[in-house]
Amino acid sequence: MQQLSVKHLLGIKDLTAEDIHLIFETADNFKQVINRPIKKVPSLRDITIANVFFENSTRTRLSFELAEKRLSADVINFSSSSSSVKKGETLLDTVNNILAMKVDMIVMRHSSVGSPHFLAKHVKCKIVNAGDGTHEHPTQALLDAFSIREKLGDVAGKKVCIFGDILHSRVALSNIFALQKLGAQVMVCGPKTLLPTYIQELGVKIELNLRKALEWCDVANVLRIQLERQTIKYFPSLREYSLYYGINKTLLDSLKKEIVIMHPGPINRGVEITSDVADSKHSIILNQVENGVAIRMAVLYLLAGASNN
Numbered sequence: 103m104q105q106l107s108v109k110h111l112l113g114i115k116d117l118t119a120e121d122i123h124l125i126f127e128t129a130d131n132f133k134q135v136i137n138r139p140i141k142k143v144p145s146l147r148d149i150t151i152a153n154v155f156f157e158n159s160t161r162t163r164l165s166f167e168l169a170e171k172r173l174s175a176d177v178i179n180f181s182s183s184s185s186s187v188k189k190g191e192t193l194l195d196t197v198n199n200i201l202a203m204k205v206d207m208i209v210m211r212h213s214s215v216g217s218p219h220f221l222a223k224h225v226k227c228k229i230v231n232a233g234d235g236t237h238e239h240p241t242q243a244l245l246d247a248f249s250i251r252e253k254l255g256d257v258a259g260k261k262v263c264i265f266g267d268i269l270h271s272r273v274a275l276s277n278i279f280a281l282q283k284l285g286a287q288v289m290v291c292g293p294k295t296l297l298p299t300y301i302q303e304l305g306v307k308i309e310l311n312l313r314k315a316l317e318w319c320d321v322a323n324v325l326r327i328q329l330e331r332q333t334i335k336y337f338p339s340l341r342e343y344s345l346y347y348g349i350n351k352t353l354l355d356s357l358k359k360e361i362v363i364m365h366p367g368p369i370n371r372g373v374e375i376t377s378d379v380a381d382s383k384h385s386i387i388l389n390q391v392e393n394g395v396a397i398r399m400a401v402l403y404l405l406a407g408a409s410n411n
C-alpha cells in the first residue's frame with residue numbers, strides 16, 4: 103500500500119504534491135463506493151475515531167462522521183458546548199480522557215491556531231485538523247482542489263481566484279498551499295483591509311478590483327465574511343462590501359466567459375454571492391460537499407494505514 107509522507111494531517115503545508123495525488127486517487131475509488139447501492143466498505147472496521155469539535159460546524163463534522171461510517175469505523179462525537187470544557191477541563195485533559203476509552207484517531211476543530219499541532223506533540227494517536235482558527239482547513243482545500251480537477255480535468259495551469267475575507271480564512275491559506283503544490287496560478291481579491299500583510303510572501307497575485315479578478319480567473323472560490331472573528335470594523339457596512347465585492351449574475355453575464363463558482367459554505371446569500379450565482383449551472387458548491395465525504399474517507403484510510411513512527 104502506498105503511504106502518505108505524514109503521520110497526521112495537520113495542514114496542507116506539510117504535504118507533498120505526491121501526497122495530494124495519492125489522496126485524490128484514493129478518493130476516486132471511494133467516490134465510486136459511495137455511489138453504489140451498498141455504500142460501505144470494511145476498511146476501518148477495527149478503528150475508533152472521535153470527532154472533537156470546539157467550534158460550530160455543519161459540513162465538516164457531518165462529512166467526517168459519514169466518511170468514518172462508510173469505512174465501518176466506530177465513531178464518537180464530542181461537542182465542547184455540551185461538555186465538561188464548560189466546567190474548566192483543559193484541551194489536553196479532555197483528549198486524554200477520550201483516548202483512555204481506546205480511541206485511535208482524533209478529528210479536531212478548534213478556534214485556536216496550532217491546537218492540533220500541540221495535540222500531535224502530546225498524545226499518541228493520529229490527529230486530523232478539521233480547521234484551526236484562522237490557520238488551516240486541510241480537508242476543505244483537498245476537496246476544493248479535487249472538485250476543480252473533476253470539473254476541469256486538471257488543477258495544473260488553471261487560474262483560481264479566492265475572493266473575500268482572506269485575512270480570517272483558514273480555507274484561503276490551505277487552498278493557496280494546495281493549489282500551488284498542484285501547479286495552479288492563484289490570485290486573491292478583496293478589500294485591502296481583508297488581505298493579510300504576509301500574502302505577498304506566498305507568491306499569489308493580488309487584485310483589489312472584483313471585475314479585473316473575474317476577467318482573469320477560470321475558477322472563483324468565494325469566501326464568507328467571518329464577522330465572528332472580526333474584533334474591529336474592516337469595511338463600512340455589509341451593504342457597501344456587497345456593492346464592491348458581491349458576485350452577482352449581471353456582473354458575470356457581462357464578462358462573456360464561463361467561470362466555475364465555488365464556495366466552502368456557509369453562504370451568506372446576498373452578501374458575497376447572490377442566489378442566482380450560487381445556484382447557477384456554473385456553481386459546483388454542492389459537488390464540493392459531495393466530494394468532501396470521499397476526500398475524508400481517503401485521508402482517514404491513508405492515515406490509518408500509516409506507520410506510527
Ligand code: CP
Nearest residue numbers: 159160161162366367
Ligand atoms: N466549509 C466548512 O468548514 O463548513 P462548516 O463550518 O459547516 O464545517
